[in-house]
Amino acid sequence: MSIRALTDLLVRPFGYKTILTPKGFRITRRRGSELVYLHQYAGGYDEYRAMQVFTNKRKLNKVWADDGTLAAVAAHLAERGGAVQRGICHGARNGYEVAKLRELTGADVIGTDISETATQFPDMVVWDFHQTNPEWLGAFDFVYTNSLDQAMQPDVALAAWAGQLRPGGCVFIEHTMGHSAQGASEMDPFGAHPMCMPYLFFRWGKGLYTLTEILEPGPKTNNGRQVWMFVLEPVATPVALEQVA
Structure with a gap:
C-alpha cells in the first residue's frame, strides 16, 4: 500500500x-453537508492554472464523456430544428467528446483545454475557458461541457460560453452527483448539488442566459452515474431579435 x-x-x-x-x-x-462549494486558491490564478494543467496531464487518457449522453445532446439539437454547423466543447482534455459530437451532428466541432497537451489531439486548442475570445463571439450553434466543476469562476465561464452562441444556440451543461460539493477540491474547485443548479443559473444568468430545459438521458454508459443535462439559451437582445426577424 x-x-x-x-x-x-x-x-x-x-x-x-x-x-x-x-x-x-x-x-x-x-465536504458532507454543503450544497454549493467553490475552492479559494491561496496562490490565486497561477495556483489554479498549475493545478488544472497538472491534473489534466495525470488524467490525459481518461474519458468522462460517454456515448449515451452525447447521443442525447445530438438528439436534442436535431429536435430543435435548424442547421447545426459549428459547436465547441470546453474542458475537453483529449477531445473524445469533440470527435463524437462531430460524428453525431455532422457539425464542425472544436474543443478547448487549459493545458498545452490539447495540441496533441485533433480539433483541440489551448484555451482557458473563462476568457472571451473575440473570434468566437456569436460563432457557435452549441456549447457542450462536462467540466464546469473545473471553473475557478463558474459564473464568468458561463457568461463567456453564452456569448459564443449564435441566435437560437444553446449551452449543454452535463452534471452528476460527481459534480456536487462533495466532489469538489483543488482539482475541481466548483461543486453544487444538481437541485441547486437552476437557482445558480438564475442568479448568474440574469440578462445573459436562461435555463430552458433539463434533460435526463439516463445513467452514463461508462460509469453508471445519473446525468442531469442543463440546457441554457442566451437572452435575446434587440439586435439578435432583428436578425431572427
Missing part, C-alpha cells in the same frame, strides 16, 4: 481525504 493510500485510509474516518497536487499529496477536509 502506498503512503498516500495509507494516509487516506487513516484520515477518512475523521472527515478528511488526500488529494494529489503538483507538489505531492495533501490532506483536505471532506
Whole structure:
C-alpha cells in the first residue's frame, strides 16, 4: 500500500481525504453537508492554472464523456430544428467528446483545454475557458461541457460560453452527483448539488442566459452515474431579435 493510500485510509474516518497536487499529496477536509462549494486558491490564478494543467496531464487518457449522453445532446439539437454547423466543447482534455459530437451532428466541432497537451489531439486548442475570445463571439450553434466543476469562476465561464452562441444556440451543461460539493477540491474547485443548479443559473444568468430545459438521458454508459443535462439559451437582445426577424 502506498503512503498516500495509507494516509487516506487513516484520515477518512475523521472527515478528511488526500488529494494529489503538483507538489505531492495533501490532506483536505471532506465536504458532507454543503450544497454549493467553490475552492479559494491561496496562490490565486497561477495556483489554479498549475493545478488544472497538472491534473489534466495525470488524467490525459481518461474519458468522462460517454456515448449515451452525447447521443442525447445530438438528439436534442436535431429536435430543435435548424442547421447545426459549428459547436465547441470546453474542458475537453483529449477531445473524445469533440470527435463524437462531430460524428453525431455532422457539425464542425472544436474543443478547448487549459493545458498545452490539447495540441496533441485533433480539433483541440489551448484555451482557458473563462476568457472571451473575440473570434468566437456569436460563432457557435452549441456549447457542450462536462467540466464546469473545473471553473475557478463558474459564473464568468458561463457568461463567456453564452456569448459564443449564435441566435437560437444553446449551452449543454452535463452534471452528476460527481459534480456536487462533495466532489469538489483543488482539482475541481466548483461543486453544487444538481437541485441547486437552476437557482445558480438564475442568479448568474440574469440578462445573459436562461435555463430552458433539463434533460435526463439516463445513467452514463461508462460509469453508471445519473446525468442531469442543463440546457441554457442566451437572452435575446434587440439586435439578435432583428436578425431572427
